Amino acid sequence: MLRLDQVSVRFGGLMALKDVSFELKGGEILGLVGPNGAGKTTLFNVISGLTRARGRTLFNDKDISALPLHKRARVGIGRTFQIPQPMKHLTVRENLTVAQVFGAGRNDPARIDEILDVMQLSEQADRDAQSGLALQELKRLEIAKALATEPKLLLLDEVLAGLESQAKRQFTGKLKELHARFGLTIVIVEHDIETISDLCSRAVVLNFGQLIADGTPAEVFRNPLVVESYTGTPHA
Ligand SMILES: Nc1ncnc2c1ncn2[C@@H]1O[C@H](COP(=O)(O)OP(=O)(O)O)[C@@H](O)[C@H]1O
Numbered sequence: 001m002l003r004l005d006q007v008s009v010r011f012g013g014l015m016a017l018k019d020v021s022f023e024l025k026g027g028e029i030l031g032l033v034g035p036n037g038a039g040k041t042t043l044f045n046v047i048s049g050l051t052r053a054r055g056r057t058l059f060n061d062k063d064i065s066a067l068p069l070h071k072r073a074r075v076g077i078g079r080t081f082q083i084p085q086p087m088k089h090l091t092v093r094e095n096l097t098v099a100q101v102f103g104a105g106r107n108d109p110a111r112i113d114e115i116l117d118v119m120q121l122s123e124q125a126d127r128d129a130q131s132g133l134a135l136q137e138l139k140r141l142e143i144a145k146a147l148a149t150e151p152k153l154l155l156l157d158e159v160l161a162g163l164e165s166q167a168k169r170q171f172t173g174k175l176k177e178l179h180a181r182f183g184l185t186i187v188i189v190e191h192d193i194e195t196i197s198d199l200c201s202r203a204v205v206l207n208f209g210q211l212i213a214d215g216t217p218a219e220v221f222r223n224p225l226v227v228e229s230y231t232g233t234p235h236a
């Protein structure tokens with residue numbers, strides 16, 4: 001479904017991504033892990049069209065490297081942001097409607113109702129999205145907004161960060177439900193090993209912009225290179 005071919009991004013003297021290549025099959029739930037600053041969000045920005053990169057990005061065998069953000073949303077690439085960004089002065093429902101028009105090119109209130117229901121936001125639908133929500137509700141809205149764009153591929157950037165373990169398990173269950181219900185392919189950035197192992201069939205690891213491991217979560221988390229990248233032990 002998605003193929004990255006030698007993707008590189010440079011910010012001044014910093015190589016944020018260096019020759020990153022991997023392939024993602026339809027229906028997979030892939031964990032994207034790595035220390036802070038490794039390039040995970042930059043990779044999402046490349047896939048979703050916010051950041052231009054060297055190399056190629058293919059989606060369903062089409063080269064989308066030159067497609068701008070809104071066109072990538074229309075082909076079915078949806079994402080969340082590390083810091084939830086609801087649109088100011090709009091209600092929860094209005095936020096979803098704007099996302100749907102942007103990403104799917106249509107306004108389908110029944111679908112919005114369904115998403116509100118699945119994400120347990122029906123009661124909050126008419127609240128102001130910026131001032132009227134608690135942290136967990138904001139996180140659910142961030143996911144709901146991405147769903148409203150009607151994605152085939154959903155990129156989740158640390159949506160579980162800051163939750164305590166019970167809430168994390170609830171959210172993980174919800175993500176499995178969304179995966180099945182909407183037939184999604186998912187890439188999730190998440191630090192918690194237990195969550196990745198529970199949710200993902202596969203994980204890839206970035207360190208200093210390079211892909212250093214790719215395998216099942218169990219394989220990846222016992223890979224010495226990965227352990228080193230987390231403990232900060234230098235390697236050649
Ligand atoms: N717009 C930008 N301009 C300059 N440097 C950036 C920019 N975005 C990210 N970086 C740098 O690129 C590296 C990777 O960042 P990021 O992709 O956010 O890492 P992660 O999400 O894995 O924590 C970091 O060193 C970060 O400071």
Ligand SMILES: [Mg+2]
Nearest residue numbers: 040041042082
């Ligand atoms: Mg990040």
